[in-house]
Amino acid sequence: MFKNYFKIAFRNLVRTKTFSFINITGLVMGMSCCMLICLWIYNEVTFDKFHQNRATIYQAYNRTTLDGKLFCWNATPKPLAAALKQDYPGIANTCRTSYTTFVTVAGEKKISSKGMFVDTTFLNMFTFPLLKGNINTLLSDPYVMVVTEKMAKKMFGTTDVIDKMIGIDGQNFKITGVLKDLPINSTFDFEYLLSWFYLKAKGYDGQYWGDNSIYTFVQLAPNVAEATMDARIKDVTRKHSNGEMPIDVFLHPMSEWHLYSKFEDGKIAGGRIEIVRMFGFIAIFILLIACINFMNLSTARSEKRAKEVGIRKVVGAMKKSLISQFLIESILLTTIAGILSIILVFIILPAFNHLINQELTLPYNSILFWTVLVAFILFTGMLAGSYPAFFLSSFNPAGIFRGSFKKLKGAVSPRKVLVVLQFCISIILIISTVIVIRQLDYARNRNAGFTGDLVMYHSLNAELWKNRDVVRNELIAAGLASSVTATNAKLTQQYSSTWGIFWRGKPEKDNTIFERKAEDGGLVKTAGLKLIQGRDIDLVNFPSDSSAVLLNETALKIMGFKNPIGEIVKDNDREYHVIGVFGDIIFDSPYENAAPVLLTGPKFTELGILNIKLAPAADVVKQVQQIEKIYAKYCPSYPFEYHFVNEDHAKKFEDMQRTARLTTLFAILTIFISCLGLFGLASYIAEGRIKEIGIRKILGASTAKIIKLLTKDFIVLVVIAFIIAGPIAWYAMHQWLQGYAYRIGIDWWIFAGAGVLVIMISMITTGYHAYKATLTNPVKSLKAE
Helix, strand or coil: CHHHHHHHHHHHHHHCHHHHHHHHHHHHHHHHHHHHHHHHHHHHHCCCCCCCCHHHEEEEEEEEEECCEEEEECCECCCHHHHHHHHCCCEEEEEEEEEEEEEEEECCEEEEEEEEEECCCHHHHCCCCEEECCCCCCCCCCCEEEEEHHHHHHHHCCCCCCCCEEEECCEEEEEEEEECCCCCCCCCCCCEEEEHHHHHHCCCCCCCCCCCCEEEEEEECCCCCHHHHHHHHCCHHHHHCCCCCCCEEEEEEHHHCCCCCEEECCEEEECCHHHHHHHHHHHHHHHHHHHHHHHHHHHHCHHHHHHHHHHHHHCCCCHHHHHHHHHHHHHHHHHHHHHHHHHHHHHHHHHHHHHHCCCCCCCCCCHHHHHHHHHHHHHHHHHHHHHHHHHHHCCCHHHHHHCCCCCCCCCCCHHHHHHHHHHHHHHHHHHHHHHHHHHHHHHHCCCCCCCCCCEEEEECCHHHHHCHHHHHHHHHHCCCEEEEEEECCCCCCCCEEECCEEECCCCCCCCCCEEEEEECCCHHHHHCCCEEEECCCCCCCCHHHHHEEEEEHHHHHHHCCCCCCCCEEEECCEEEEEEEEECCCCCCCCCCCCCCEEEECCCCCCCCEEEEEECCCCCHHHHHHHHHHHHHHHCCCCCCCCEEHHHHHHHCCHHHHHHHHHHHHHHHHHHHHHHHHHHHHHHHHHHHCHHHHHHHHHCCCCHHHHHHHHHHHHHHHHHHHHHHHHHHHHHHHHHHHCCCCCCCCCCHHHHHHHHHHHHHHHHHHHHHHHHHHHCCCHHHHCCCC
16 A cells, blocks of 8 residues: 555656655755754754763852842852862862963974863863873873873874873973863863963962952762752852952853853843754744645645545545545655755755854764654655645545535635745844844944054963063064054953952942953054043053053043042052043953943053054065064064954954854745745646636736736735734844844834845746746637646
């Protein structure tokens, strides 16, 4: 029986080539897009799931009340880990981490690599498989390190590197272990691990509870509840700071690190899960549109299949067997589409990875993958074929042979509802895409408060720090730079913040968070800051400027100074005198309001970045090459690894750019798939009304009137879809924009433009068949069958 079903199904597919091509093409595109999105979603939701202890691992967070709201952050004091382990039963282990970037040296090879300082407990808590070495003694000495496979091959060309030496920070480190390369869905990102004992030996293991500069991780003992431990450790910072730090400590579970990292008023308010959900809905919508195409085209062909159904029912076929027949046809078609989709995904996956900046792969060796794929194909086949199967099998044989069988010509028919649903989804995606792109452009075109196109920077390694004044003078003397300034961090990086700022007249309950940046003079000129009052820091002419401070406009408004020059500002126990005011600068997120900023002298801060304002030149490449020669003369032990400030600023938009590109791509594909179905549907309808068109032409109807007759029903459906989709799109995007303090408004023309675009596309799609039908000779169309 099933063999016969498949034989009939195959013959039907071959006989109706146009129908099969349109349906298979639509399904291939819909299934391919769905597969790609599902691969990305799977990667996102499986972050950190390879850790064996993931159910009991947490990250310590701080929470305090600022400006009437609960504010959360994950940077913690260095002594927190030891205090938690020592004083709170139920905590099985703790670990501290701090990211770093060093130039690693092995022989003639000098490479800047990402590393982490970690406690010895790190590799016991987290599951990073050890290929070589003894896990119990890996990081027990200040001058040892553990490298990944990738790092070992990069430095030595082999993984056989135990006991080999790598130079870091002017010190040789012995390799005691090699780790398997990190999975792509890991929160941690490092190429080597250094022992926390090294920081202790260098004097960087301070015990001040107000210095939130590292990350603390906690592993709970079995059967210890998160809520119970949160209640116990809540006051740990208050106790150890004698109440000076009004901070609550709580635990954030590993299962939520990647997707739920956004906090509002002290509670989880989302994060990447919002993007995952959005693309999950897009995947469902695209697959649904492809299935709707199949449904509509199948029901449109009902007249051609009616006699087949009637004859089979007359000779004894049961409704159940007819449903099985039509479902098998659908599953056969989706199986062909599924095979083609796998091939297509394999071909375009590298381009898709480039678009999303990830390294997704098809898990061919996974039984689960093939099981899910088969289930996906069967589900799609059943979904696409369900309505046509029940519709076609419900025909009455008597009505069929009298020519009065069921047709979908009601004012509201399932086919019309499906077409409306298709275009609702398309219009929502178009509107959403336009708003995402406009929000991106709005933030990208925002005045950042600095000019970064000709500002390059380099980390201040030991040799550059020692020779920075010589390098600065030589660059300016050679006409390669117009200004050079050292800062404690990148211009585009939020590096240090505090609410411990005091000034004359400060309200008693004011807990405003201030951003801090330090320089050694000339940053206003180097970075192109807008100086509003006073002057910049100048250590040559004003040595006392080492403890001077400039306020940005937002900081000045908060402090309320009418004449800020000469005022005293205290940063906890550090005292600064105000010498100037500069325009607001966007150090961190371009989507947030400008933060209050203190730009201080270098007295209390270690500087780590050398910023170089290039002199105008016709050939910037040649200019950089000349700068490299000067650098090599004074820093022969380190590679020349420069970056441009404007490139760093552009990276802040990469996530939203990827989102905009993906939504644009999927919106275009959604419209294409919808129009593909509309194209086939219009073809069948025009074919079914060919005699009516012939009669109308004989009676004098013009081509324009006939085209209007055949297209108006579709245009009405698109207009209905727009009326439904508009409010839905507005609400969805309004909610999305609330996540950005610096955001656009939603303009009416976006909706009008989307509606006009979809109407025009549908008119072109359906108008083609209508026009083609008018070209048919009436004599030919009116011939008896």
